[in-house]
Amino acid sequence: MNINDITNVIKDTGRSMEKAAMDKIDGKTKPAGSLGTLELIAVKMCMIRNSLTPNAENKALFVFAGDHGITREGVSAYPQEVTSQMVMNFMRGGAAINVLCRQGLIGLHVIDMGVNHVFGKDAGITVRKIAMGTKNFLMEAAMERPEAEESVLAGYEIVDERIRKDGLEIIGVGDMGIGNTASSSAIISAALGIGAEETTWRGTGIDDESLKKKIRVIDESIKLHGPDPADAIDILSKVGGFEIGGMAGGVLAAAANGIPVVLDGIISCAAGLLANILDPRSSGYMFAAHRSVEKGQAHALGALGLVPILDLGMRLGEGTGAALAMGIIDASCRIMTEMASFSEAGVSGKK
Amino acid sequence: MNINDITNVIKDTGRSMEKAAMDKIDGKTKPAGSLGTLELIAVKMCMIRNSLTPNAENKALFVFAGDHGITREGVSAYPQEVTSQMVMNFMRGGAAINVLCRQGLIGLHVIDMGVNHVFGKDAGITVRKIAMGTKNFLMEAAMERPEAEESVLAGYEIVDERIRKDGLEIIGVGDMGIGNTASSSAIISAALGIGAEETTWRGTGIDDESLKKKIRVIDESIKLHGPDPADAIDILSKVGGFEIGGMAGGVLAAAANGIPVVLDGIISCAAGLLANILDPRSSGYMFAAHRSVEKGQAHALGALGLVPILDLGMRLGEGTGAALAMGIIDASCRIMTEMASFSEAGVSGKK
Numbered sequence: 001m002n003i004n005d006i007t008n009v010i011k012d013t014g015r016s017m018e019k020a021a022m023d024k025i026d027g028k029t030k031p032a033g034s035l036g037t038l039e040l041i042a043v044k045m046c047m048i049r050n051s052l053t054p055n056a057e058n059k060a061l062f063v064f065a066g067d068h069g070i071t072r073e074g075v076s077a078y079p080q081e082v083t084s085q086m087v088m089n090f091m092r093g094g095a096a097i098n099v100l101c102r103q104g105l106i107g108l109h110v111i112d113m114g115v116n117h118v119f120g121k122d123a124g125i126t127v128r129k130i131a132m133g134t135k136n137f138l139m140e141a142a143m144e145r146p147e148a149e150e151s152v153l154a155g156y157e158i159v160d161e162r163i164r165k166d167g168l169e170i171i172g173v174g175d176m177g178i179g180n181t182a183s184s185s186a187i188i189s190a191a192l193g194i195g196a197e198e199t200t201w202r203g204t205g206i207d208d209e210s211l212k213k214k215i216r217v218i219d220e221s222i223k224l225h226g227p228d229p230a231d232a233i234d235i236l237s238k239v240g241g242f243e244i245g246g247m248a249g250g251v252l253a254a255a256a257n258g259i260p261v262v263l264d265g266i267i268s269c270a271a272g273l274l275a276n277i278l279d280p281r282s283s284g285y286m287f288a289a290h291r292s293v294e295k296g297q298a299h300a301l302g303a304l305g306l307v308p309i310l311d312l313g314m315r316l317g318e319g320t321g322a323a324l325a326m327g328i329i330d331a332s333c334r335i336m337t338e339m340a341s342f343s344e345a346g347v348s349g350k351k
Numbered sequence: 352m353n354i355n356d357i358t359n360v361i362k363d364t365g366r367s368m369e370k371a372a373m374d375k376i377d378g379k380t381k382p383a384g385s386l387g388t389l390e391l392i393a394v395k396m397c398m399i400r401n402s403l404t405p406n407a408e409n410k411a412l413f414v415f416a417g418d419h420g421i422t423r424e425g426v427s428a429y430p431q432e433v434t435s436q437m438v439m440n441f442m443r444g445g446a447a448i449n450v451l452c453r454q455g456l457i458g459l460h461v462i463d464m465g466v467n468h469v470f471g472k473d474a475g476i477t478v479r480k481i482a483m484g485t486k487n488f489l490m491e492a493a494m495e496r497p498e499a500e501e502s503v504l505a506g507y508e509i510v511d512e513r514i515r516k517d518g519l520e521i522i523g524v525g526d527m528g529i530g531n532t533a534s535s536s537a538i539i540s541a542a543l544g545i546g547a548e549e550t551t552w553r554g555t556g557i558d559d560e561s562l563k564k565k566i567r568v569i570d571e572s573i574k575l576h577g578p579d580p581a582d583a584i585d586i587l588s589k590v591g592g593f594e595i596g597g598m599a600g601g602v603l604a605a606a607a608n609g610i611p612v613v614l615d616g617i618i619s620c621a622a623g624l625l626a627n628i629l630d631p632r633s634s635g636y637m638f639a640a641h642r643s644v645e646k647g648q649a650h651a652l653g654a655l656g657l658v659p660i661l662d663l664g665m666r667l668g669e670g671t672g673a674a675l676a677m678g679i680i681d682a683s684c685r686i687m688t689e690m691a692s693f694s695e696a697g698v699s700g701k702k
Contacts, residue, residue, distance in 0.1 A: 029440055030447055031428070031555040035671070036644070036664025077382070077701050085698040089380055094691025096381055102689075103682050204382040205701065293387070311662060312679075313387025320386070327678050328663075331454050338453075340445025347436040350428050350556065 003149060003233070003278060006156055006249075009256040013284035014050040021046035027341040031350075037309060041287070041332035048260050048285055053337045056170040056260065056330040060107035061319045062159055062250050063090060063097060066114035066243035067133030068179030069142065070221075075182040075214040077204045080133075083178045084117030086318075090176070091124050096316055097174060100323035107166065111158055113151055114242030115177075128154040130242045134183075137221050137239045142183070148237035148245055152278075155249025156256075163257045171254050172262040172289070172326055173247045173271065174319020178204075184270035185296045186218045186239035190227040191273050192299055195219060199296030201266075232277035240274075247271035248278070255282040260329065264322040265292040265315065269300035276304055289325035290314055354500060354584070354629060357507055357600075360607040364635035365401040372397035378692040382701075388660060392638070392683035399611050399636055404688045407521040407611065407681040411458035412670045413510055413601050414441060414448060417465035417594035418484030419530030420493065421572075426533040426565040428555045431484075434529045435468030437669075441527070442475050447667055448525060451674035458517065462509055464502055465593030466528075479505040481593045485534075488572045488590045493534070499588035499596055503629075506600025507607075514608045522605050523613040523640070523677055524598045524622065525670020529555075535621035536647045537569045537590035541578040542624050543650055546570060550647030552617075552666075583628035591625075598622035599629070606633040611680065613673040616643035616666065620651035627655055640676035641665055 021043040026032050033039065045054040065087050071080045089095045090110045093102075101108040111126045112119060116133040119125050130151050134142035143151075162168060177183075181203035188199045196218035202211055218239075225238040236245050248271040254261035255275070263272045263286055276283045288306035291297070293315035301308065309325045342349055372394040377383050384390065396405040416438050422431045440446045441461045444453075452459040462477045463470060467484040470476050481502050485493035494502075513519060528534075532554035539550045547569035553562055569590075576589035587596050599622040605612035606626070614623045614637055627634045639657035642648070644666035652659065660676045693700055 028447070029437065029445065030667050034555070034665065034667040035447060036666070038663060038665070079699050079702055082699050085696070086380065089691060089696040089698060092691070092696070094380065094689075094696050096379070096386060096686060096690055099685045099689045100682055103678075103685050204385070309663070312389060312660070314385065314389070315387070316381050316385040324679065324682060327454075328675065331451055331675060334450045334454050335447060338445075338450045339447055340440060340443070345436070345440040345443070345445050347440060348430050348433050351430055 001153060003152060006252050006256055007279040010279050010281050012281050013047040017046045017050055018043060020052060024052055025336060028339045029342055029345050029347050035335060038332040038335055041329055042336040045260065045333050054333045056333045058167055058169040059326050060109060060162060060168050061101055061172040061174055061323055062109045062111060063174040063176055063319055064111050064113050064155065064243035064246035065176040066241045067116040068177055068183055068241055069134045069136035070138065070182050071179040072136050073138055073217050074210060075217060076178050077206045078178050080116060080178050083176055084115050086176050087115060087125065095318060096320050097318035097323060100320055104323050104327050106323055106326060109162065111246060113246040126158060128158060134241055138217050141225060141238045142240055143237050145233060145237045148233045148240065151242045151245025152249040155246030156253045159250040159253035163253060163259060168259060170260050170326055170329060172264065172319050172322030173250050173268045174264050174322060175243050175247060175267040175317050177241055177243050180241050180267050181294060182214055182218060183239060183241045183244060184267045186221055187235055187270040188273060188296045188300050189218060190222050190235045190239060191229050191277065192303055193229055194299060199299055201294045232274040236274055244271050248274040251275040252282055255285040260285055260287055262287045262289050262322040262325050264289050264319045265317050266294035266297040267317055269297045272304055273300045287329060290321035352504060354503060357603050357607055358630040361630050361632050363632050364398040368397045368401055369394060371403060375403055376687060379690045380693055380696050380698050386686060389683040389686055392680055393687040396611065396684050405684045407684045409518055409520040410677050411460060411513060411519050412452055412523040412525055412674055414461045414525040414527055414670055415464050415506060415594035415597035416527040417592045418467040419528055419534055419592055420485045420487035421489065421533050422530040423487050424489055424568050425561060426568060427529050428557045429529050431467060431529050434527055435466050437527050438466060438476065446669060447671050448669035448674060451671055455674050455678050457674055457677060460513065462597060464597040477509060479509065485592055489568050492576060492589045493591055494588050496584060496588045499584045499591065502593045502596025503600040506597030507604045510601040510604035514604060514610060519610060521611050521677055521680060523670050523673030524601050524619045525615050525673060526594050526598060526618040526668050528592055528594050531592050531618050532645060533565055533569060534590060534592045534595060535618045537572055538586055538621040539624060539647045539651050540569060541573050541586045541590060542580050542628065543654055544580055545650060550650055552645045583625040587625055595622050599625040602626040603629065603633055606636040611636055611638055613638045613640050613676055615640050615670045615673040616668050617645035617648040618668055620648045623655055624651045638676065638680060641672035
């Protein structure tokens with residue numbers, strides 16, 4: 001299997017469904033347009049599912065984890081071992097994403113794409129480790145090109161299998177990886193040709209001096225490697241991360257299966273951008289969960305043509321924003337499928 | 352029972368809990384502040400419940416319905432009979448609020464405070480009808496002062512009983528009443544001393560000409576009646592509605608029972624403003640669900656010191672925004688109660 005095998009399967013979302021979906025939602029017992037964003041989501045869901053009765057009840061969230069050699073440059077406020085410690089926290093159910101998935105009745109899958117730690121076989125983690133973390137991309141490419149392809153394909157296969165076996169109707173993608181905001185800002189800068197000052201922020205909470213260094217590291221790395229903005233695998237191999245490749249594959253799996261995928265913060269939006277370079281039809285299947293505090297995310301969302309559903313000042317990652325937004329998307333589908341029309345309910349229309 | 356009996360019971364929210372709640376949330380396995388608004392909500396919930404383990408799982412939404420004599424001035428896009436038709440739609444489960452309450456596992460209670468229709472005994476509606484709709488407040492007071500008091504007390508009693516009997520942990524208030532954005536804008540203008548142009552918008556969707564008329568009607572009505580901004584019952588009787596009085600009573604019932612109340616759009620925010628005039632401690636128990644398209648809502652929220660959780664371009668009412676926001680508040684409580692701390696999870700702290 002290679003990436004062309006995936007993109008050959010992805011179809012455009014159903015433009016032909018748009019008018020009928022808008023007519024259906026306008027016939028519901030409410031003033032036209034009065035449910036705002038819920039109506040836009042409901043119409044997009046009809047297009048994605050090619051159906052006037054879309055569902056987003058059967059939900060799963062995929063958290064991809066990996067370590068980053070760039071942490072050696074002091075771009076994160078936390079030490080690298082926090083990646084594996086947090087993965088163990090996920091498996092014990094104590095992290096924010098566990099709490100939000102339990103509340104939202106969302107299945108949670110954790111995938112080790114390249115954490116610098118060997119987890120026990122009974123840890124409950126899906127292990128598709130490409131390497132024990134990326135290399136320091138200020139010095140050399142983060143990974144080899146075949147490794148970059150492998151990470152995307154692995155993410156695709158894992159998510160594709162779950163969508164098919166579990167009959168998932170919506171998925172979200174989340175991340176864990178100390179140093180991965182640096183990698184994501186670099187991907188967004190490389191893909192969109194904008195300087196790191198525009199795409200880089202404080203991650204887990206670095207100070208002014210570290211932020212300046214982080215921006216410089218990213219600008220220098222892009223200058224060193226000269227990634228091709230039209231070649232997602234080139235960008236991923238030079239400044240990316242294994243978990244980001246996995247997330248891009250997960251996004252493509254949703255699009256290939258004709259179901260929606262909810263992006264979370266800057267890391268998943270960088271992955272979404274890579275997926276969209278691999279196949280521009282894939283953005284039709286994406287929702288932006290929330291406006292992240294990480295400023296680079298806005299550039300990625302702009303390029304993908306996505307408007308965030310929530311704006312809660314969040315910057316945690318793990319898929320936490322995606323978990324919350326899935327509830328809103330589910331609600332929007334139910335409005336489309338369950339709500340009565342004026343004629344069904346015998347309610348008078350506008351004067 | 353009178354309104355003083357209620358306000359004598361309401362306590363300040365637990366300021367003493369604030370520091371301990373902030374310390375607790377800062378110890379959770381996440382960068383400090385990275386859950387943004389969820390953290391602010393969690394801390395406020397600790398203060399409201401006077402507990403470091405608050406819950407908002409047992410939820411109910413109260414939709415108060417009433418008709419408005421001001422509709423005779425052509426201030427709404429829909430005919431008055433839509434109020435009773437929509438109440439019937441609620442009882443059959445076909446309205447937007449039914450869909451969202453089912454999804455959010457929120458109990459739904461519909462109260463007829465003054466609909467111009469007599470519902471059958473088997474309709475499942477709680478009937479506390481004060482009159483068959485208000486009078487046209489451009490010509491005369493919307494209701495008598497004792498009727499205004501009665502509406503607040505009725506709302507209080509209904510909600511208070513359900514909170515106690517059902518052990519509710521959070522409530523929302525919603526509305527149904529053709530013409531009630533006009534009444535709500537008038538209440539906000541009267542309470543805050545600002546002209547109708549600043550508080551009035553299109554309601555269910557009136558055109559430019561009708562909007563101009565609506566603004567003029569409200570300004571003239573306030574000039575005619577001269578409601579006392581410090582006297583909520585005076586404002587309610589002169590330009591209010593029976594369902595708005597009921598909602599204000601419901602808000603006070605939440606505060607008196609020490610549980611949070613989620614305001615929805617402009618109508619419930621006008622009711623919240625009245626409740627806060629009756630007892631300024633009550634705003635400590637309020638959450639603002641969402642930013643409504645109705646511009647007067649922002650003035651009410653500003654006066655109450657509330658920031659909306661969601662901004663989804665909604666303007667439907669019924670409590671639809673409150674239903675969605677309750678899920679976010681529930682999630683915030685679970686973050687506080689269920690998420691592991693750094694020490695519990697053995698995760699390294701900041702470098």
